[in-house]
Amino acid sequence: QLRSLNERKVLNVDTMNPNVKRIEYAVRGPIVQRAVQIEKELKEGVKKPFTEVIKANIGDAHAMGQKPITFFRQVIALCAYPDLLEDDKFPEDAKNRARRILQACGGGSLGAYSASSGIEVIRQDVAKYIEKRDSGIPSNPDDIYLSTGASDAIVTMLKLLTSGEGKTRTGVMISIPQYPLYSAALAELAAVQISYYLDEDKCWSLDVNELRRAVKAAREHCNPRALCIINPGNPTGQVQNRQCIEDVIRFAAEEHLFLMADEVYQDNVYMEGCQFHSFKKVLFEMGSEYSSVVELASFHSTSKCYMGECGFRGGYMEVINMDPDVKLQLTKLVSVQLCPSIPGQALLDLVVNPPQPDEPSYATFIKERTANLHILSEKAKMTEQVLNTVPGIHCNPVQGAMYTFPRLTLPEKAINAEQEQAPDMFYCMKLLEEMGICLVPGSGFGQRDGTYHFRMTILPATEKLKIVLEKIREFHKRFTEEFS
Amino acid sequence: QLRSLNERKVLNVDTMNPNVKRIEYAVRGPIVQRAVQIEKELKEGVKKPFTEVIKANIGDAHAMGQKPITFFRQVIALCAYPDLLEDDKFPEDAKNRARRILQACGGGSLGAYSASSGIEVIRQDVAKYIEKRDSGIPSNPDDIYLSTGASDAIVTMLKLLTSGEGKTRTGVMISIPQYPLYSAALAELAAVQISYYLDEDKCWSLDVNELRRAVKAAREHCNPRALCIINPGNPTGQVQNRQCIEDVIRFAAEEHLFLMADEVYQDNVYMEGCQFHSFKKVLFEMGSEYSSVVELASFHSTSKCYMGECGFRGGYMEVINMDPDVKLQLTKLVSVQLCPSIPGQALLDLVVNPPQPDEPSYATFIKERTANLHILSEKAKMTEQVLNTVPGIHCNPVQGAMYTFPRLTLPEKAINAEQEQAPDMFYCMKLLEEMGICLVPGSGFGQRDGTYHFRMTILPATEKLKIVLEKIREFHKRFTEEFS
Missing domain, CATH: 3.40.640.10 (Type I PLP-dependent aspartate aminotransferase-like (Major domain))
Structure with missing residues (x-):
């Protein structure tokens, strides 16, 4: 009466919700999964042309080293464990909040x-x-x-x-x-x-x-x-x-x-x-x-x-x-x-409802907030400047948010290299394998037909962002030569 | 060119997702909304036959006074504000975790x-x-x-x-x-x-x-x-x-x-x-x-x-x-x-992954966990016992979880009193208005046709739970008399 092991499962790709199958979510797509795999391989001692994967695929500031705002975390700790309200180390405004x-x-x-x-x-x-x-x-x-x-x-x-x-x-x-x-x-x-x-x-x-x-x-x-x-x-x-x-x-x-x-x-x-x-x-x-x-x-x-x-x-x-x-x-x-x-x-x-000017945490809060925004602003400029020095990459100014979406000129041979893969996916996957840089291909966000892009966050710490940009420059040159 | 103020909105009850309209969620339904309103009225000084609303509508232990497990909250506070890892007041196992x-x-x-x-x-x-x-x-x-x-x-x-x-x-x-x-x-x-x-x-x-x-x-x-x-x-x-x-x-x-x-x-x-x-x-x-x-x-x-x-x-x-x-x-x-x-x-x-027997927080953890479960167990028994002493209420043993779903014998006149409202909604709404006790009618969970129930959590603190049960007894007697 029971079904045999060969019989199909109740829930399989043919019986499941077809709308779910149509979903695509590139920010956490195949390229990110491969990046996680490569990280594991590196840990296991597999030799690669790089020693770490730098992820610029997702707007995840803390993962890229940005520090939390002290006041915010003090208040959360106080809320989680209210015994700390008796602790002298916490400022009064954090306790009041x-x-x-x-x-x-x-x-x-x-x-x-x-x-x-x-x-x-x-x-x-x-x-x-x-x-x-x-x-x-x-x-x-x-x-x-x-x-x-x-x-x-x-x-x-x-x-x-x-x-x-x-x-x-x-x-x-x-x-x-x-x-x-x-x-x-x-x-x-x-x-x-x-x-x-x-x-x-x-x-x-x-x-x-x-x-x-x-x-x-x-x-x-x-x-x-x-x-x-x-x-x-x-x-x-x-x-x-x-x-x-x-x-x-x-x-x-x-x-x-x-x-x-x-x-x-x-x-x-x-x-x-x-x-x-x-x-x-x-x-x-x-x-x-x-x-x-x-x-x-x-x-x-x-x-x-x-x-x-x-x-x-x-x-x-x-x-x-x-x-x-x-x-x-x-x-x-x-x-x-x-x-x-x-x-x-x-x-x-x-x-x-952050600290107010008359509260003890105000100065530190403003200092931290200003510093975070200032660094982002510098990285936005640096990203645009460096990428625009690369022949074959065109990058609009990063006026705001946390991303750049530069346009890539790809050689015909590269565009036709893989039938199964979008050309910019092919590009980003190679960039990941050869350089250890994880970006998301433009095809995951949509773009005009015949144009190619990637999305990159400006979040890596300044020194790392420099490395990322340098590696992209080097890769793009090599890639263009390889497929010309 | 713009539409007049009388014209219908883009999103109205006729154009919105019909599946959403079909949703019912009694645990937070009309009776709970009325309970929140009554609480506001009490605060504003409106006179009621009670001084507080006791909510036994939702499995929300902390809201009913149960205290958090100390170890859990210590670790969360440490994670939220890692400067506390330097603090001697926290046990080593919490810090390690x-x-x-x-x-x-x-x-x-x-x-x-x-x-x-x-x-x-x-x-x-x-x-x-x-x-x-x-x-x-x-x-x-x-x-x-x-x-x-x-x-x-x-x-x-x-x-x-x-x-x-x-x-x-x-x-x-x-x-x-x-x-x-x-x-x-x-x-x-x-x-x-x-x-x-x-x-x-x-x-x-x-x-x-x-x-x-x-x-x-x-x-x-x-x-x-x-x-x-x-x-x-x-x-x-x-x-x-x-x-x-x-x-x-x-x-x-x-x-x-x-x-x-x-x-x-x-x-x-x-x-x-x-x-x-x-x-x-x-x-x-x-x-x-x-x-x-x-x-x-x-x-x-x-x-x-x-x-x-x-x-x-x-x-x-x-x-x-x-x-x-x-x-x-x-x-x-x-x-x-x-x-x-x-x-x-x-x-x-x-x-x-709670504290282990060889860790400093173990004894307190076990004490707190045991106490919480013991109190719940006592309240489960008390709920069954008291409700079963009320003529017209039949309550199965609360073997587990946090609820009882007793059956109510309602007089014919009460069943027919309101055409717009399920009889147990009518009952629970009256209980709320007259006694300040917030329960959820059985019709919100489904029940066999012609039977009537309410769901009540066993979570109020023991002394409050006694009051709740006493008030239900009194109300049920009065309700039965009123509609007989």
Whole structure:
């Protein structure tokens, strides 16, 4: 009666969820898996032309040596083990912050669940942070939903937006190049991806005419309902100017699209003349004709900026002009997973409510934050400069975020070398095998046909980043010669 | 060109994802929202027939006053703020554990991402824990996936299993009463819920004949592919005996079903003669005829047992006999959300690798763990005893887990009092308004037609639990009189 060993499993690649099969996520794809393997081989004593793998594939600042902000970690330690509140070694402001967070936790413990949208006091602090950031434009704590990193909230919003079948199926506009969380979530939800291209020749800027082209074409075969923007840009490192954001908002209003603004790099702006403008602020400054109509969700995270606390999985979203009945549905939906991690919520609270000028930890906090942002800024410049000295590599300025997405000129022979592999995957895999540098091929983010790129983070410590850039220069030269 | 204010929003209840609308999650449903409102009213000085709301709606031990395990929190504090490693106040074993965890973290920081399936050292520790628990039956770290609480992993498995349309759509068998995470996830995935009823008259035990009835009926309209078991039971508090587990495994093998064993209450067994048997262990003791064939995923969490660390959102699943190609897909799927919270992973590591007999923290750890479990055990007995003294309430023994699901005899007039509300919702809402006790109506978990229940946790502190039980007694008497 039992099935034989040869019989297929209940769950196999033919019976499993076909949407999951369609997902691609290059940031942790085959190249990263190979990098981990090579690291193991090195440990086992296998000889390689290098002694360590340098990973510049993922925006993981602490893994690349950036140190945590002292104040943040003091408060987390105090919250985790409140006996430390008796310890003289901790500054008073850290203790006050910890007491305030614990008071807002069930049973005064990080171990209790919170409300599904997050601890109320922290949602209030987030609202105050947004108000301050946006020059006093009001923010309502009831519009704030804390999340497990920004990814979680982004997927939740896309889930809410997805409905219909065939030609009425929800379409979502995402930039190309994009951060592959978006394409992965759309694949899983079987929503329609509507690609709009950023203009590489204009520093990866967004042109509303391209949005118009894309949405018009998409209306033939799906129901476009949302527009996703990443600003500052991932993987492309551009920072949108105010005019561009206004244009996008006007476009969303005209085309009846829900706006999703991924603003997790809001502190990561390096280039002189560039400035971060939140979609929320620009929307409200455009007057009530827009601010009372355009539906907007914007996302932030503890993982990027100057703190880089990816491992805590903290984040929030603010929803503007959301239908109250949909908000009830959203609250219900997030309640199924109970609540975001409480240590992550606590860390987010510190990000939105850091030490104030009259508090003892202020000076150290400012010093650490400034240093982290300054180093990132220097590395952004260095990356652009060095890569642009390599013949066959063209690199736009890294205006913000943590990445560069340079364009590669590849010889024809290299482009045709592997039928199974995208040419830039072939390039990056060779770079990994020969140099021990782990980057992600542009094909994992999307790019115009016939163009080739890689994404590289600017996060390795300055000395290591120099090595990375030098090795890329050397490799690119050799690669070009080998296939010419 | 812009739409008028009267025009409908892009995202409204008619355009939103219809699957999300179908979700119900009673544990955080209307009754809990009303409880939070009443708490606010009390704070504002509104007069009520009680001075505080006692919440027995959710398995949230710390919120109910249970204290964290000292060792766990010491290690978390050390990991969060490693300067404390120089502090004499911390025991050496806590420091060693913290150093070991930090060494396994990118850049030695809780702030780095881990591998998407979790930190390798921790997956190894989980595997060792399972081997020890299951009397030496081997566990492979490559079969372990760390998760954001057990809920996350359960949803991930259900997602993998869902495919097909119409009569070929995946059906998943879940117990009634059930924990509403299951019905919520199935609604969201548009998979088919196949209900099998637990036998209330036999202490909520599972009868394989009922499984046979349910799967046979379901094969008429869907494709049954998975069977979910919660043991010890939520909301019903039963503990399955070995024979029953064997029968279930045999049934799954015969019917070609993927087994999902939710074992988050594995330490919560109170009743003399009852014992926790893991599905994995029983499966392997049944011989290779079964152990080489039956596909199994089992789930565990940091949220329950003696530690009750819900807020850290730590958990894992072990997958047995999973198709290797599906495992690749699973790894890809979880990588989109990057990784589970690192503090949660660290806490899980302590749960699976607690202080050992030769370590300085052992005595305190054992004392705390024993005390927590002992108190739960006493409260389980007290709950059963007191409720069974109330005419019109029948309560099965709380053999394990953290809940009782007693049956209510309600007068006809009460059953017909509200057309819009399930009778037990009507009952629980009145109990909340009149007594300040927050329970969840049985209708939120499912029950046989014409029967009425509530779920109540045994978690309030002993003195409070006495008050809760006394108030329920008083209320039930009054309610019965009022509607007779």
